[in-house]
Structures are given as structure tokens and as C-alpha cells.
Amino acid sequence: MRTAGELAADRRYVGWPYTRSTVAVLEVDQAAAVVLAGSGLADRLGVPAEQRVYLRGWAYAEDTWEVAARPSLGLSPAAGAAARAAFDRAGLGLGDMDALDVYSCFAVALRQACDALGFDPLDRRGLTVTGGLPYAGGPASDYVLHSTATMAGLLRAQPGHGLVTGVGMHLTKHSSAVWSSSPGGRAGDSAPVHVGKEVPLVPAYSGPGVVAGYTVAHGRDGGLREGVRRGGGAGLRAGLRGGHGGGAAGRGRVAGAGRAGGAGGHGRQGQCGVVVT
Numbered sequence: 001m002r003t004a005g006e007l008a009a010d011r012r013y014v015g016w017p018y019t020r021s022t023v024a025v026l027e028v029d030q031a032a033a034v035v036l037a038g039s040g041l042a043d044r045l046g047v048p049a050e051q052r053v054y055l056r057g058w059a060y061a062e063d064t065w066e067v068a069a070r071p072s073l074g075l076s077p078a079a080g081a082a083a084r085a086a087f088d089r090a091g092l093g094l095g096d097m098d099a100l101d102v103y104s105c106f107a108v109a110l111r112q113a114c115d116a117l118g119f120d121p122l123d124r125r126g127l128t129v130t131g132g133l134p135y136a137g138g139p140a141s142d143y144v145l146h147s148t149a150t151m152a153g154l155l156r157a158q159p160g161h162g163l164v165t166g167v168g169m170h171l172t173k174h175s176s177a178v179w180s181s182s183p184g185g186r187a188g189d190s191a192p193v194h195v196g197k198e199v200p201l202v203p204a205y206s207g208p209g210v211v212a213g214y215t216v217a218h219g220r221d222g223g224l225r226e227g228v229r230r231g232g233g234a235g236l237r238a239g240l241r242g243g244h245g246g247g248a249a250g251r252g253r254v255a256g257a258g259r260a261g262g263a264g265g266h267g268r269q270g271q272c273g274v275v276v277t
Helices: 002-010 038-045 075-092 107-117 143-157
Strands: 013-017 052-061 099-101 161-168 173-180 213-216 239-241 255-263 269-276
Touching: 013 213, 052 075, 075 107, 075 173, 099 143, 143 161, 143 173, 161 239
Parallel strands: 099 161
Antiparallel strands: 052 173, 161 173, 213 269, 239 255, 255 269
């Protein structure tokens, strides 16, 4: 186990501001299994009531697939919508949860979920039952199966209710599932309860802007990726998100890949993803 201080001391950046110690790794050798059965079959198989864990409610939602076209880069309406629908179907609320496992590929996923669901990142229940995706491991897209299996074991040992969330793509796909040691609720279906609406992107813009978000990519050696370092001024290839009014050119969002100065005072050049409003 690593302390917060040890994680903060890691200076090998993957994509600024994330270091190697704080990002998930999918190339791990792990497996998990969940067996689903109706109550009738469980009765016939003789599964003890205290060993049963029930899916009380779940829901799925989507933010826009184009990250730059989202109304707000730092918020996830879909994560909140999925959780609210899952709680409604379960007949329970966040305050009823005894355990949480919030999808944790990167810190931003945790932060967005906390904002969307309305709880403190330092919640006394903790945000994970596995130890978190970067530390417990998660083979490819299979982490939620591991968190679900772990939650089931926990609810068998300590009866109550638990929330498991999942994320896919670039924080695009969101799911929430409420599991419980007691039956009830309604499962719902796979139809998304929210689908984000893209703000249109336009191809070009010339004029002043404000950087809304950016990152700099680093290689395995911790240095900036070869082939994209350069001195001199910064270049940007981008599209503009427009339609906000205000002035002849209007206000909008430029989003794309470019080359710009290093982040966080590093003073170096590297591959850079930039969003400008």
C-alpha cells in the first residue's frame, strides 16, 4: 500500500497532471465471475437466503461522444442521471448505501462522480471496495465485474446496500447499479436514461480565447514523447465550437490537437491536447 505522500512524490507523468502511480493499467491477468439466477432457481438449488445478493435497480446513461462538444468539460450530467435512476428503481438513496465502488480509472472520473452524485470525495464509507482500479487492477473492460463480485462478497458478510458505478470510453458511458442483501426495487432496462446533446463544432476561428483545459502526453521513460517536441511558438490545429453569440465572431470552443508549451511550469514542449473557449 502506498501513502498519499508517496503517490504525490511520483514524478513520472503519463498525461499531465497524472503520474504512473495514479492511472489504471488494463494489462493484468485477472478474472472474476458473477452468477445470476432467479429466486425460484435459487430456492431449488438450496442457496441460503443469507448468501443471496439482489440487484435492486440499475441504469445507463451517455454523455456526448465528442468530448469537446460537451456543454461543460468538468461535469457529467449522465453520471448523475444514471445514479438517480438506479436509486429510484431500487427504492433507496445515496444515504442508504453502506458501501460504494466508484469507477476509478483516473482521478477525474472520481471527481466527476462525486460532483454528479453529490457526495464528498472523503466520504467515510470510502469510494471503493476493491482498492481502486489503478491498484486492484482491471483487465481491459472487466473492472466492474471485479467490483461487483467484491461488493457481493461484502454484502454477504455485512448485510446492507451497495452502489457500483461504471464508466466507458472518454467518460462517455455511465452505469450505476444498486446491490442489496434484501430483495426489492425494480431492475429497469438498458435504454439510456440520459443522452447528452452535442454543442455544434465549426471548422475555424480567428480571435482571442481562453484555455479551458489541456494536457501534455509523456512517454514510458517519463519524458515528453519523441517527435512532437519543438521550440519556438505554439501551433494549434483545431475546430471551433460556436453559437454562443456576442460579437461578430461570437464566443465558442476551439478543440483539437496541437503543440504548446509544457504544463504546470515544466517549461518544455510536448504533444498537447487543448480546448480553448
